[in-house]
Amino acid sequence: MSTMKFTTLTAxxxxxxxxxxxxxxxxxxTWGRANQSSGIVLEADFNVSSATDVAAGNYSxxxxxxxxxxxxxSTTVSGVEVNNNTTVVIGNYDDTTSTASAIYVWTITNxxxxxxxxxxxxxxxxxxx
Amino acid sequence: MSRLNAAxxxxxxxxxxxxxxSGLAKAWFNIDADPAISEIASFNVTSYTDNAVxxxxxxxxxxxxxxxxxxxAAGRMGTNGTNTTVCALNNSALPFNAASxxxxxxxxxxxAGGNSDEDSHCGMAMGDLA
Numbered sequence: 434m435s436t437m438k439f440t441t442l443t444a445x446x447x448x449x450x451x452x453x454x455x456x457x458x459x460x461x462x463t464w465g466r467a468n469q470s471s472g473i474v475l476e477a478d479f480n481v482s483s484a485t486d487v488a489a490g491n492y493s494x495x496x497x498x499x500x501x502x503x504x505x506x507s508t509t510v511s512g513v514e515v516n517n518n519t520t521v522v523i524g525n526y527d528d529t530t531s532t533a534s535a536i537y538v539w540t541i542t543n544x545x546x547x548x549x550x551x552x553x554x555x556x557x558x559x560x561x562x
Numbered sequence: 563m564s565r566l567n568a569a570x571x572x573x574x575x576x577x578x579x580x581x582x583x584s585g586l587a588k589a590w591f592n593i594d595a596d597p598a599i600s601e602i603a604s605f606n607v608t609s610y611t612d613n614a615v616x617x618x619x620x621x622x623x624x625x626x627x628x629x630x631x632x633x634x635a636a637g638r639m640g641t642n643g644t645n646t647t648v649c650a651l652n653n654s655a656l657p658f659n660a661a662s663x664x665x666x667x668x669x670x671x672x673x674a675g676g677n678s679d680e681d682s683h684c685g686m687a688m689g690d691l692a
Contacts, residue, residue, distance in 0.1 A: 453573070456582070457571070457573055457580050460580050460581070461585040461688060464688045465632060466630075466631070477631050477632050479581070479584040479585065479688075480581070498578065510634075511634035554632040554633060554634050556634070556688060560578075561580075
């Protein structure tokens with residue numbers, strides 16, 4: 434293993450550069466694509482050890498490497514349209530359930546309220562422990 | 563041309579390593595779809611297809627390695643809450659396509675079939691490139 438110390442990465446022609454903090458903070462620490470059609474199946478993921486089907490329209494993902502704190506990261510989520518029934522995905526509930534090592538995702542359809550979605554996506558940015 | 567081979571980076575010797583290969587977004591874009599698609603900003607997108615009202619496809623310059631990746635979509639809040647749009651991956655595009663992302667934009671409150679072309683529509687893909 435080798436170590437390279439840097440403060441700024443710069444393109445060869447000098448046209449672009451990026452500071453080290455942008456790289457550390459701007460890189461997602463986890464992401465996933467979940468299929469809730471039958472239970473919960475992660476069809477693609479990074480830094481997720483397992484997923485749990487909590488209830489209709491609600492699942493949680495346990496992280497392989499946890500964040501440094503329960504509220505020290507940001508989650509972005511997205512849903513999928515199915516037969517004009519668009520799913521809205523909510524990343525947290527009352528700011529009480531997601532923890533440093535688990536992200537909870539809620540899916541809500543525009544006709545039925547909380548309900549399982551064909552697909553939903555999530556990611557999270559922050560510092561790992 | 564130089565090439566840096568490193569899978570992870572860290573702030574210092576005790577910092578947790580950051581996985582650059584998996585954690586970096588591989589494509590993103592912001593388009594204005596009203597009245598026709600025009601690109602506002604993008605990375606790794608070569609073209610867009612206007613499939614129908616509120617239905618777009620963004621084709622990657624460098625494709626993903628397989629259909630096993632994840633994608634995100636976002637809309638916008640209109641003036642005074644009007645014309646707020648919800649964006650999502652398009653069911654017609656399922657299963658995922660390694661070469662492109664298909665999105666759907668619908669105005670809230672318009673009910674089923676309320677597809678709408680609006681001023682801002684964003685997408686992002688995360689996973690492995692081919």
